Amino acid sequence: MNCEILSVGTEILLGDILNTDTQFVSSRLSALGINVFYHATVGDNPARLREHLEMSLSRSDMVIMTGGLGPTYDDLTKETAASVMGFELCEDAESLARIEAFFARMGRTMTPNNKKQAMQPKGGIIIRNDYGTAPGCAMVKNGKVCILLPGPPRELFPMFDEQVVPFLKTLSDETILSHTVKIFGMGESSVENKLKTLMEESKNPTLAPYAKTGEVELRVTAKAKNEAECEKLMAPMLEKVKAELGDVIYGIDVPSLETALVALAREKGKTVACAESCTGGLIAKRITDVSGSSDMFGFGMVTYANEAKMKLLGVAEQTLAQYGAVSEQTAKEMALGTLRVSGADIAVATTGIAGPTGGTDEKPVGLVYIAVADEKGVDCQRFVFGRGGNERALVRELAASNAINMLRKKLL
């Protein structure tokens, strides 16, 4: 089955908003084994919208449209799509009741134009909106499928997972399932090299690597009659991958390195703390992004100034004078000081030059020392991130990721 995604909204064409809906829907379709050959965006213009939709339906089996379901006069996706697909719009009592209830809950007054959002194609499938006022819908006719969803990602994402995915599964006899192996600390080419034979020989499940910032993801995908069969096909492949790659794998289907760290520390009943110079709060921010992190994280220190390193962490003035703030010695004293102050089981500390200024030949932009301490002692690693240009955000991101990974490895 081939599908294309057609977004509607002048604000997308003006570059005012990023089209995250299209990426989200694409990744979900890809996981379901549905081919996507085209993405497109048109503005709130009924003539261009109609022309594009007619072309899309002529070359694809399915069109998923996002946006343009709002209450105002320029929101015309539903009217246009119903007309192209040959469906009549009628007021749907249940949709209207939901919209009225939504306004009541928010304590806002419903205006007459909100009634327009309760119009639904007669004979179509209603896609309920529990997150806003505009319901979506699906129309099926003459072997073509047209699905309409509201534009706001906080409405579209859960509606897609809860209602569209089950609907799409009914269109196919086959189930596609995948698992994502998350890897930190090994480059894409090394991963490919280690798994080359396995990748080339495997047809079902397939095995494919994707490079992300500082990370690699390996996607294992199986096709079978049902989910249990898919899992059965994938299990031996996952075991082989784990055996080959070892502890550079930080999780399977885990959203991020920090999620894996929080889960591991909670499981082991350990606490962590951090002291950050060049990362400036990013490690603490990423750990506390994870709900439940308060069980394993209580103390963070952002010691951007030398005075803060001395006062909060007890780094010796002599160390800073002799080796500099960006040095192995300072990083180690920061980590040991953090352990002492926080009483945590493990502490990590970063010090480096995020740039774009402040680099020298001896200590270039991108140089970062990361130290990890526990009751047994302290280790330090030296890194140079980026290519020496204006890559402040990248240097900080990679330094934080490595610090989080070093905490994770210490816990293993």
Added chain:
Amino acid sequence: MNCEILSVGTEILLGDILNTDTQFVSSRLSALGINVFYHATVGDNPARLREHLEMSLSRSDMVIMTGGLGPTYDDLTKETAASVMGFELCEDAESLARIEAFFARMGRTMTPNNKKQAMQPKGGIIIRNDYGTAPGCAMVKNGKVCILLPGPPRELFPMFDEQVVPFLKTLSDETILSHTVKIFGMGESSVENKLKTLMEESKNPTLAPYAKTGEVELRVTAKAKNEAECEKLMAPMLEKVKAELGDVIYGIDVPSLETALVALAREKGKTVACAESCTGGLIAKRITDVSGSSDMFGFGMVTYANEAKMKLLGVAEQTLAQYGAVSEQTAKEMALGTLRVSGADIAVATTGIAGPTGGTDEKPVGLVYIAVADEKGVDCQRFVFGRGGNERALVRELAASNAINMLRKKLL
């Protein structure tokens, strides 16, 4: 002039990467007054690429293509576009020398297929790539323009600003210039209400508001023969807007609230410090995102645990027991403690319930207290962010923004 943007890349269709190039190019074209009626993405498939490009050129004056300029056999954008536009590809000596120099600088070996990247349309305009190996190009024929740019945003963004924008300006007699007024602490409808008459009456310059997360942007745009004329048209409008809105304006053409804070503190020679509970490092992270922040920020404390609030900031055990960690009293003691420990001129502290769990009827998810202290005393504000659902990231982002804004207002 009408333009459309055509992205090339199977990884975009699979949902593996977000199409940030298209948003970037769209916002630049919009600022130049060039209309964009369509966005589209096709995969690395020469037949579909050719068909789409022919259609795009038939309906638009200009097509900007991104991606597919890599060295491998499936990168076919340049070959396809040159053929459709009727240009011949020849090896360009300067492009080849740049690619060779790039490999030498990175200490990597150049492979024969990298030579393909030095092929350029004869009679076209070369768009130099100082950030990677694939140069772009522009082809102009029969009143149609086709511009090709490499996909990686860290190459495309600077190439566009440095070379494509000046080229596009040569295509028009008219100059369009805009300024963006950045507003924090007033909602979009209030801004519209205050400026309604001005917005409706103004044709050149125009005035348009855009809502962002917790912020509003007002774009003032003028058309004239040259930049000086544009500035002259915009100056009185900017004065009127400033007079009407006052200090909710944190800057003009400033990238973020934290950039404005860092500049203001440096200008006044003041230092700031922070103590963060619910924001967990986000305030420090956002301040240190800004290069040069080390002049005005030295100390940050992430006191996620009560023990940390007592030990690092001297919050009284009695205060925590009597009022709770999420209270005005605790926030104030945190801010005063931060001022004492850091020796900074101003300190801010946050404590709240980011969610999704931990809320009660009395203290719901989203409740945040933010206190600001200086030598004259301490103030505290109470906020409830989000709608009580699973909006942890939003609650944290809005709390950090308000904390940064409170620091800014204290400095004024």
